[in-house]
Amino acid sequence: MINTNNTIKFAPIIVGTMRLGTWGANLNTKDLERYIDACLDLGLNDFDHADIYGDYTEEAHFGEVVKRRPDLKSKIQITTKCGIQLITPNRAHHQLKSYNSTPAHILQSVENSLQALGVDHLDVLLLHRPDFLMHPQAIAEAFEQLKTAGKVRAFGVSNFTKSQFEMLHQLTPLITNQIEVSLTHRNAFFDGTLDQCLSLGITPTAWSPLGGGAIFTDTDNPRIAAIQKVGHQLAETHNVSLDQILLAWVLKHPSGIIPVVGSTKIERVAAAKAATQIQLSHEQWYALWEAATGAEVP
Numbered sequence: 001m002i003n004t005n006n007t008i009k010f011a012p013i014i015v016g017t018m019r020l021g022t023w024g025a026n027l028n029t030k031d032l033e034r035y036i037d038a039c040l041d042l043g044l045n046d047f048d049h050a051d052i053y054g055d056y057t058e059e060a061h062f063g064e065v066v067k068r069r070p071d072l073k074s075k076i077q078i079t080t081k082c083g084i085q086l087i088t089p090n091r092a093h094h095q096l097k098s099y100n101s102t103p104a105h106i107l108q109s110v111e112n113s114l115q116a117l118g119v120d121h122l123d124v125l126l127l128h129r130p131d132f133l134m135h136p137q138a139i140a141e142a143f144e145q146l147k148t149a150g151k152v153r154a155f156g157v158s159n160f161t162k163s164q165f166e167m168l169h170q171l172t173p174l175i176t177n178q179i180e181v182s183l184t185h186r187n188a189f190f191d192g193t194l195d196q197c198l199s200l201g202i203t204p205t206a207w208s209p210l211g212g213g214a215i216f217t218d219t220d221n222p223r224i225a226a227i228q229k230v231g232h233q234l235a236e237t238h239n240v241s242l243d244q245i246l247l248a249w250v251l252k253h254p255s256g257i258i259p260v261v262g263s264t265k266i267e268r269v270a271a272a273k274a275a276t277q278i279q280l281s282h283e284q285w286y287a288l289w290e291a292a293t294g295a296e297v298p
């Protein structure tokens with residue numbers, strides 16, 4: 001939700017846009033408009049974008065709706081990302097897939113995103129991946145310039161290690177590290193990123209919280225089969241669906257992880273919102289952990 005004091009408060013579930021266009025469901029503009037309105041009706045106003053989604057087309061796809069419906073501008077909260085350079089005919093000058101966090105690239109990316117989305121500011125800008133050539137001072141200066149110009153309200157990063165986060169956060173305030181967290185991707189529980197969010201009071205946001213859908217389909221994998229078995233038992237106990245249990249598992253972490261859900265189906269987005277009300281017990285959480293790892297905790 002947008003606060004009047006100009007700080008960002010994320011919605012309880014963030015709606016990912018990666019699969020809405022040519023990288024997924026390819027919703028037509030009318031269906032996309034319905035999808036956005038339905039999310040807003042659920043109180044989910046946070047939309048997670050990246051310049052690269054749909055090979056640099058998804059922001060403009062979403063922006064078509066915003067341009068037709070200017071009333072949406074005061075209702076939605078936009079996160080987008082920059083810093084990955086993809087090889088695609090839509091960026092013919094890119095010769096090699098690479099990362100770029102230079103001020104020139106950041107500033108130009110923001111201009112492109114504003115134009116494509118049809119908005120006059122971004123709520124949150126994330127650096128999509130840590131650029132091994134990044135200079136934190138230069139990035140902090142670019143962020144300051146964007147903030148002063150009223151083009152971006154707040155900044156964060158994605159897929160940053162603990163030390164990379166620390167390096168930038170001491171120069172410019174970061175509001176999130178968007179990392180991959182799910183029962184099938186548990187690194188964040190070991191690599192210090194979640195601990196860091198807890199100790200700094202930063203809200204982590206979790207991409208692919210359902211393993212990008214693999215958790216429902218990759219059934220030859222014994223670990224997935226075990227997650228499904230325990231997940232279904234818990235779903236029955238709580239009288240909810242498997243995907244809701246899997247989200248409740250992510251939501252239970254004390255850092256207050258906010259899942260960035262990727263479903264293109266509004267009923268599944270609604271189920272995700274409802275999952276915020278499920279309380280798994282400690283033992284239920286660890287039963288899923290045990291299913292995912294294949295062993296009881298040492």
Ligand SMILES: NC(=O)c1ccc[n+]([C@@H]2O[C@H](COP(=O)([O-])OP(=O)(O)OC[C@H]3O[C@@H](n4cnc5c(N)ncnc54)[C@H](OP(=O)(O)O)[C@@H]3O)[C@@H](O)[C@H]2O)c1
Binds near residue numbers: 210
């Ligand atoms: N920062 C990063 O590096 C990064 C990387 C990847 C993604 N992201 C962000 O994170 C968002 C979410 O990522 P994600 O899409 O991989 O997340 P996800 O929510 O883990 O996976 C979504 C996929 O799971 C399927 N799914 C959901 N519920 C299902 C169910 N009950 N049964 C069967 N299939 C089901 C969806 O299909 P349906 O559409 O049919 O429901 C969709 O294909 C993206 O949109 C993007 O905004 C960020």
